Amino acid sequence: MYSKFDPGAMTDNTSSNIMFIEDEVFVATESCFLRKVDPRNLDTGEKVDLMKLVGVNMATSHPLTDKDGTTYNLGGSFISGPKYHIIQVPPCKDTNCNGSDPWTASKVIGTIPSSWKTCFSYHHSFGMTENYLIFLEQPMLINTVKIATSQVKGKSLHDCLDWCPEEKVKFHIINKTTGQLLKTKYISEEAFFLFHHSNAYEVDGQIVVDVVAYDSPEIFDKLYLNKVRMNEYSNRHPPQLRRFVIPIVEGKTVRAGEELVHVPGCEASAIRVKDNRLGDHIRLQCQNIGKPGFEMPSHNPKYTGKHYRYVYGTGGYEQGYFCHSASKTDVETGESWLWKGNEYQYPGEPVFVARPDSTDEDDGVLLVTVVDIRKDHKDMMLVLDAKDLSEIARAEVDVPIPNGLHGLFRLEE
Numbered sequence: 001m002y003s004k005f006d007p008g009a010m011t012d013n014t015s016s017n018i019m020f021i022e023d024e025v026f027v028a029t030e031s032c033f034l035r036k037v038d039p040r041n042l043d044t045g046e047k048v049d050l051m052k053l054v055g056v057n058m059a060t061s062h063p064l065t066d067k068d069g070t071t072y073n074l075g076g077s078f079i080s081g082p083k084y085h086i087i088q089v090p091p092c093k094d095t096n097c098n099g100s101d102p103w104t105a106s107k108v109i110g111t112i113p114s115s116w117k118t119c120f121s122y123h124h125s126f127g128m129t130e131n132y133l134i135f136l137e138q139p140m141l142i143n144t145v146k147i148a149t150s151q152v153k154g155k156s157l158h159d160c161l162d163w164c165p166e167e168k169v170k171f172h173i174i175n176k177t178t179g180q181l182l183k184t185k186y187i188s189e190e191a192f193f194l195f196h197h198s199n200a201y202e203v204d205g206q207i208v209v210d211v212v213a214y215d216s217p218e219i220f221d222k223l224y225l226n227k228v229r230m231n232e233y234s235n236r237h238p239p240q241l242r243r244f245v246i247p248i249v250e251g252k253t254v255r256a257g258e259e260l261v262h263v264p265g266c267e268a269s270a271i272r273v274k275d276n277r278l279g280d281h282i283r284l285q286c287q288n289i290g291k292p293g294f295e296m297p298s299h300n301p302k303y304t305g306k307h308y309r310y311v312y313g314t315g316g317y318e319q320g321y322f323c324h325s326a327s328k329t330d331v332e333t334g335e336s337w338l339w340k341g342n343e344y345q346y347p348g349e350p351v352f353v354a355r356p357d358s359t360d361e362d363d364g365v366l367l368v369t370v371v372d373i374r375k376d377h378k379d380m381m382l383v384l385d386a387k388d389l390s391e392i393a394r395a396e397v398d399v400p401i402p403n404g405l406h407g408l409f410r411l412e413e
């Protein structure tokens with residue numbers, strides 16, 4: 001993404017995420033392209049072009065599939081003013097796609113105008129509950145004027161991003177069935193940057209939204225190859241799991257100053273305020289969960305959009321508590337469990353695989369790739385007990401494993 005950026009020739013190197021849509025496997029990145037992959041031999045399949053299908057220039061790397069098989073994604077369009085389209089892909093059973101590409105039935109069910117005339121928010125993922133999609137319009141802005149001249153000036157996408165913390169984070173709540181945006185304005189008290197939603201769910205007319213947040217987008221600068229190669233990884237602004245609670249108050253009278261969060265044990269806050277610059281809105285204050293320093297949040301996929309207890313993650317290159325670790329955190333208590341490697345080992349995203357017929361949320365194993373940077377040591381995949389992160393097995397491989405990408409488990413009959 002740091003290479004020279006050409007909006008007319010967006011990359012189809014879909015190397016960021018891998019996912020199921022129906023029974024097909026697709027890989028994605030933040031451009032308008034996805035790519036089908038044959039999971040048996042990893043052969044590259046057909047390319048999906050979301051620009052042609054639904055008119056988006058960029059889309060998140062993390063489409064989400066509902067329990068009824070409907071898939072959602074969110075994409076930015078800057079063709080006629082910056083905006084975000086809510087994309088819905090109906091399940092094949094509803095469209096009779098009969099094994100053809102399910103994306104061909106994609107449609108836009110709602111559009112959110114950008115809060116800025118010439119910019120839109122960088123977006124890598126979004127949240128989903130039973131009834132709503134949650135889009136965080138963060139103050140990391142993609143400047144379309146800079147994009148328009150990026151080719152001439154030889155600029156990368158990174159050069160087209162503006163960090164505007166005074167804009168805070170605007171939480172947009174979209175009805176999944178109608179595509180309608182809730183009218184209430186929700187804005188965070190503090191600005192933050194995020195890549196990943198952990199999970200979201202509804203409880204008593206409120207939406208709990210867990211994200212991995214950074215105080216600033218400095219992570220982009222930390223990941224320049226020359227810095228990583230020199231082992232110069234700054235400890236500033238580590239990722240932190242943060243919980244926000246959105247009260248659904250459409251049609252209700254809300255008094256200014258009244259606490260609107262009523263989730264037992266939760267310290268997050270939502271209060272209606274009238275701000276001269278940001279207007280009348282509900283101001284959201286988060287609760288930090290557990291210690292800072294892990295990313296790539298994952299959970300038991302049966303619990304997507306539902307009340308959940310455990311989030312798994314990796315310390316990545318972070319230097320703090322989660323350094324060289326794969327982790328599990330209890331989102332109710334903040335308690336953590338670790339698998340800790342040595343100073344040369346870097347675990348990737350844990351992928352949860354449930355034990356057949358399991359009932360406990362954490363009854364299963366975690367599959368975790370581990371990169372070993374020593375020349376004479378092999379990379380491997382760990383199998384960890386998801387209850388306590390004790391090691392059950394490891395499989396060393398003869399090829400280097402790319403670090404920092406998302407994973408997927410598929411059971412072959």
Ligand SMILES: [Fe+2]
Nearest residue numbers: 017061124195
């Ligand atoms: Fe991601």
